[in-house]
Amino acid sequence: MLFKGILLSNQPSFSANVQTIERALLDEHAAAGNLLVKLDYSTINYKDGLALTNKSPVVRKWPMVPGIDGAGVVEESTDPAFPVGSSVILNGFGVGETHWGCLAGYARLKSEWLVPMPKQMDTKTAMAIGTAGYTAMLCVLALERAGLRPDQGEVLVTGAAGGVGSVAVSLLATRGYQVIASTGRASTADYLKQLGATDLLDRSTLATPGKPLQKERWAAVVDTVGSTTLANALAQCKYGASIAACGLAGGMDLPTTVAPFILRNVRLLGVDSVMAPLSLRQEAWQCLSESLDRTHLATMTSEISLDDCIDAGAKIIAGEVRGRLLVDLNRQ
Numbered sequence: 456m457l458f459k460g461i462l463l464s465n466q467p468s469f470s471a472n473v474q475t476i477e478r479a480l481l482d483e484h485a486a487a488g489n490l491l492v493k494l495d496y497s498t499i500n501y502k503d504g505l506a507l508t509n510k511s512p513v514v515r516k517w518p519m520v521p522g523i524d525g526a527g528v529v530e531e532s533t534d535p536a537f538p539v540g541s542s543v544i545l546n547g548f549g550v551g552e553t554h555w556g557c558l559a560g561y562a563r564l565k566s567e568w569l570v571p572m573p574k575q576m577d578t579k580t581a582m583a584i585g586t587a588g589y590t591a592m593l594c595v596l597a598l599e600r601a602g603l604r605p606d607q608g609e610v611l612v613t614g615a616a617g618g619v620g621s622v623a624v625s626l627l628a629t630r631g632y633q634v635i636a637s638t639g640r641a642s643t644a645d646y647l648k649q650l651g652a653t654d655l656l657d658r659s660t661l662a663t664p665g666k667p668l669q670k671e672r673w674a675a676v677v678d679t680v681g682s683t684t685l686a687n688a689l690a691q692c693k694y695g696a697s698i699a700a701c702g703l704a705g706g707m708d709l710p711t712t713v714a715p716f717i718l719r720n721v722r723l724l725g726v727d728s729v730m731a732p733l734s735l736r737q738e739a740w741q742c743l744s745e746s747l748d749r750t751h752l753a754t755m756t757s758e759i760s761l762d763d764c765i766d767a768g769a770k771i772i773a774g775e776v777r778g779r780l781l782v783d784l785n786r787q
């Protein structure tokens with residue numbers, strides 16, 4: 456059996472190519488996977504961009520098929536919980552980093568990594584959401600578990616026009632929150648308002664170092680940017696507010712002080728999607744299937760083919776992608 460996929464190599468130097476892959480090669484490099492999944496759709500997330508451009512060491516085994524997200528149908532199985540014909544979702548677990556990933560027609564995956572497709576969802580919708588959307592859901596769940604309610608005031612979303620940001624804006628607005636969308640792209644104003652943002656904030660206002668404690672504004676924050684942006688967001692939190700921190704689009708550092716924590720009781724909640732336990736994943740996907748506005752999702756999604764992915768990877772790292780990129784693996 457032959458199928459089309461992207462192959463990353465580091466010999467003699469880094470290369471990324473769309474090519475035909477033999478089943479035997481998949482069996483050799485993804486032997487740990489006990490299911491063969493025929494993939495319908497994948498996505499391009501920020502991390503896929505890093506892998507496709509080799510901008511940071513996301514790939515830790517070579518050669519590698521990238522793609523941290525996939526949705527498709529099981530074709531071969533050794534696990535009765537996922538019989539042939541089951542529709543499944545894969546996010547993270549090192550797939551596309553240390554195990555052959557989903558930017559290809561087929562993947563061999565471990566059944567313990569998979570989420571069964573929720574009833575009201577299909578493979579296309581699941582991948583329009585992808586890791587970005589599932590992470591946005593994890594952020595909203597984390598904030599609500601910390602006590603956030605719509606009457607507490609404005610919620611800030613940083614990197615709002617990106618994938619995680621767009622889904623976070625939509626989810627929060629649908630749940631009745633007043634959402635302030637921080638973006639560096641003024642051209643996305645109408646788009647973000649369509650997704651439910653009440654108002655916009657120019658991201659430059661959060662990008663320069665500020666005082667450890669600033670005027671209290673946010674009841675909560677979903678932060679995808681990190682660095683000085685997160686430090687300023689912390690400094691602007693209301694007493695008792697929480698921040699769900701999931702990203703580093705602006706940098707890995709965090710130049711802050713303990714003042715927001717010890718003087719305003721601010722809580723910083725880390726959010727990781729890659730190794731999140733299955734029960735939390737299932738809860739997040741169930742919530743997404745029940746409550747993510749599908750009109751918003753259509754507005755934020757652009758569909759591309761496997762051949763477009765390498766360019767798309769460079770664009771997402773350059774901050775040029777709006778919303779979500781859905782990869783139709785069957786599109787020529």
Ligand code: NDP
Binds near residue numbers: 615619
């Ligand atoms: P996107 O590229 O789609 O979105 C990132 C957004 O951040 C951009 O659209 C832009 O928004 C903003 N941005 C980009 N560069 C800068 C900068 N230098 N300073 C300030 N803002 C910037 O990526 P994703 O939404 O897929 O991912 C967002 C982040 O979340 C990434 O860092 C990613 O690694 C992380 N992530 C983490 C996960 C986890 O498990 N913790 C899972 C998924 C993602 P705008 O144009 O609106 O300003």
